[in-house]
Amino acid sequence: MIPLLTYLNPFSKVPKIIKNRMEIQDYIRSRIDDERRSFDPNNVRHFLDLYLQQEGKSNSKISENHLFLTIADLYLAGTDTTSVTLQWTMLYMIKYPDVQKKCRDQILEVIGEDRDPVGKDKDNLPYVMATIQEVQRIATIAPLAVPHLAVEDIEIDGMTIPKNAIIFPSLMSVHRDPTLWEEPDVFRPERFLQNDKFVKKKGFSAFSMGPRICLGKQLAESELLLIFVSILQRFDLSKAEENDELPIDGIMNGITQQPKNFQMCFLPRQ
The missing domain is CATH 1.10.630.10 (Cytochrome P450)
Structure with a gap:
């Protein structure tokens, strides 16, 4: 939430978290490259193949970055x-x-x-x-879901939530x-x-x-x-x-x- 605190706290675990995440990212990218080399459009084996099948279509809205983030979310979360x-x-x-x-x-x-x-x-x-x-x-x-962003001004129970406000849904409540x-x-x-x-x-x-x-x-x-x-x-x-x-x-x-x-x-x- 406040990145500056990371640098002020000598015991912060954030640098280690970032290092670990980078290692996971490198692993995921290597797997994507491996599957791309063995991809057969007539033999869809798993989620990665499904992506590769859609990748070359003219009306496709997905990108390799979308694929990477999706796999990372599934793995990490x-x-x-x-x-x-x-x-x-x-x-x-x-x-x-x-x-x-x-x-x-x-x-x-x-x-x-x-x-x-x-x-x-x-x-x-x-x-x-x-x-x-x-x-x-x-x-x-x-207890708190991942943050969401209000795409427009909205009123709930008499309170106005402005556009671009960050919202943390309280699942515990x-x-x-x-x-x-x-x-x-x-x-x-x-x-x-x-x-x-x-x-x-x-x-x-x-x-x-x-x-x-x-x-x-x-x-x-x-x-x-x-x-x-x-x-x-x-x-x-x-x-x-x-x-x-x-x-x-x-x-x-x-x-x-x-x-x-x-x-x-x-x-x-x-």
Whole structure:
């Protein structure tokens, strides 16, 4: 926000962050170059090929810079947020063993023990889906969404937001709004169920909101489901020590809110 402070603070981590980001950028550019050399327009293999297929079209509005920024966003934003969300799910599973049992019972009933989960299993795992979304709601790992810019003057509730104003959506305020959620500070996966079916809630904003919603939403949802289900399929999760309190107030690390350090046991299921 205030770049000058970076140079005044001898303990600033910003130079290291910039160095790390440059290394990631160099890696992404090298991968783009590799895929460009092996590109076959008749054999579209992945996202990069899709871009290269559109690149030469006269009406194309994309550029290599767009491609690079998109991949960087998916890589940088997706790895941290997904791993932090999984940390929160593990914390809530050992803090609420009854919820863990309900999830596992449904997983074993629908998938069993002998095959890996697949994306389409989500349609038959309503309680599991509800649990993941309730963790995302109550933990809100990104309390403030990425900044947006007002493209024109707009009035909301009697207040004027001027053109070019920087806007930080407060996702935490939405997820803890008592007008949207009954007892918002209580962990209750059932709030996402109706007649035992998973339902999407209007106030759920873990991936921000509006037309600029998180680009990696579908990828992150798939990763969370597959990893979460795979873990509960194979392990019983428990506290490392019976008297561990397991606080659920998070700590901010950059733009993400992470759980405080905790220990847990992964016990292979027999």
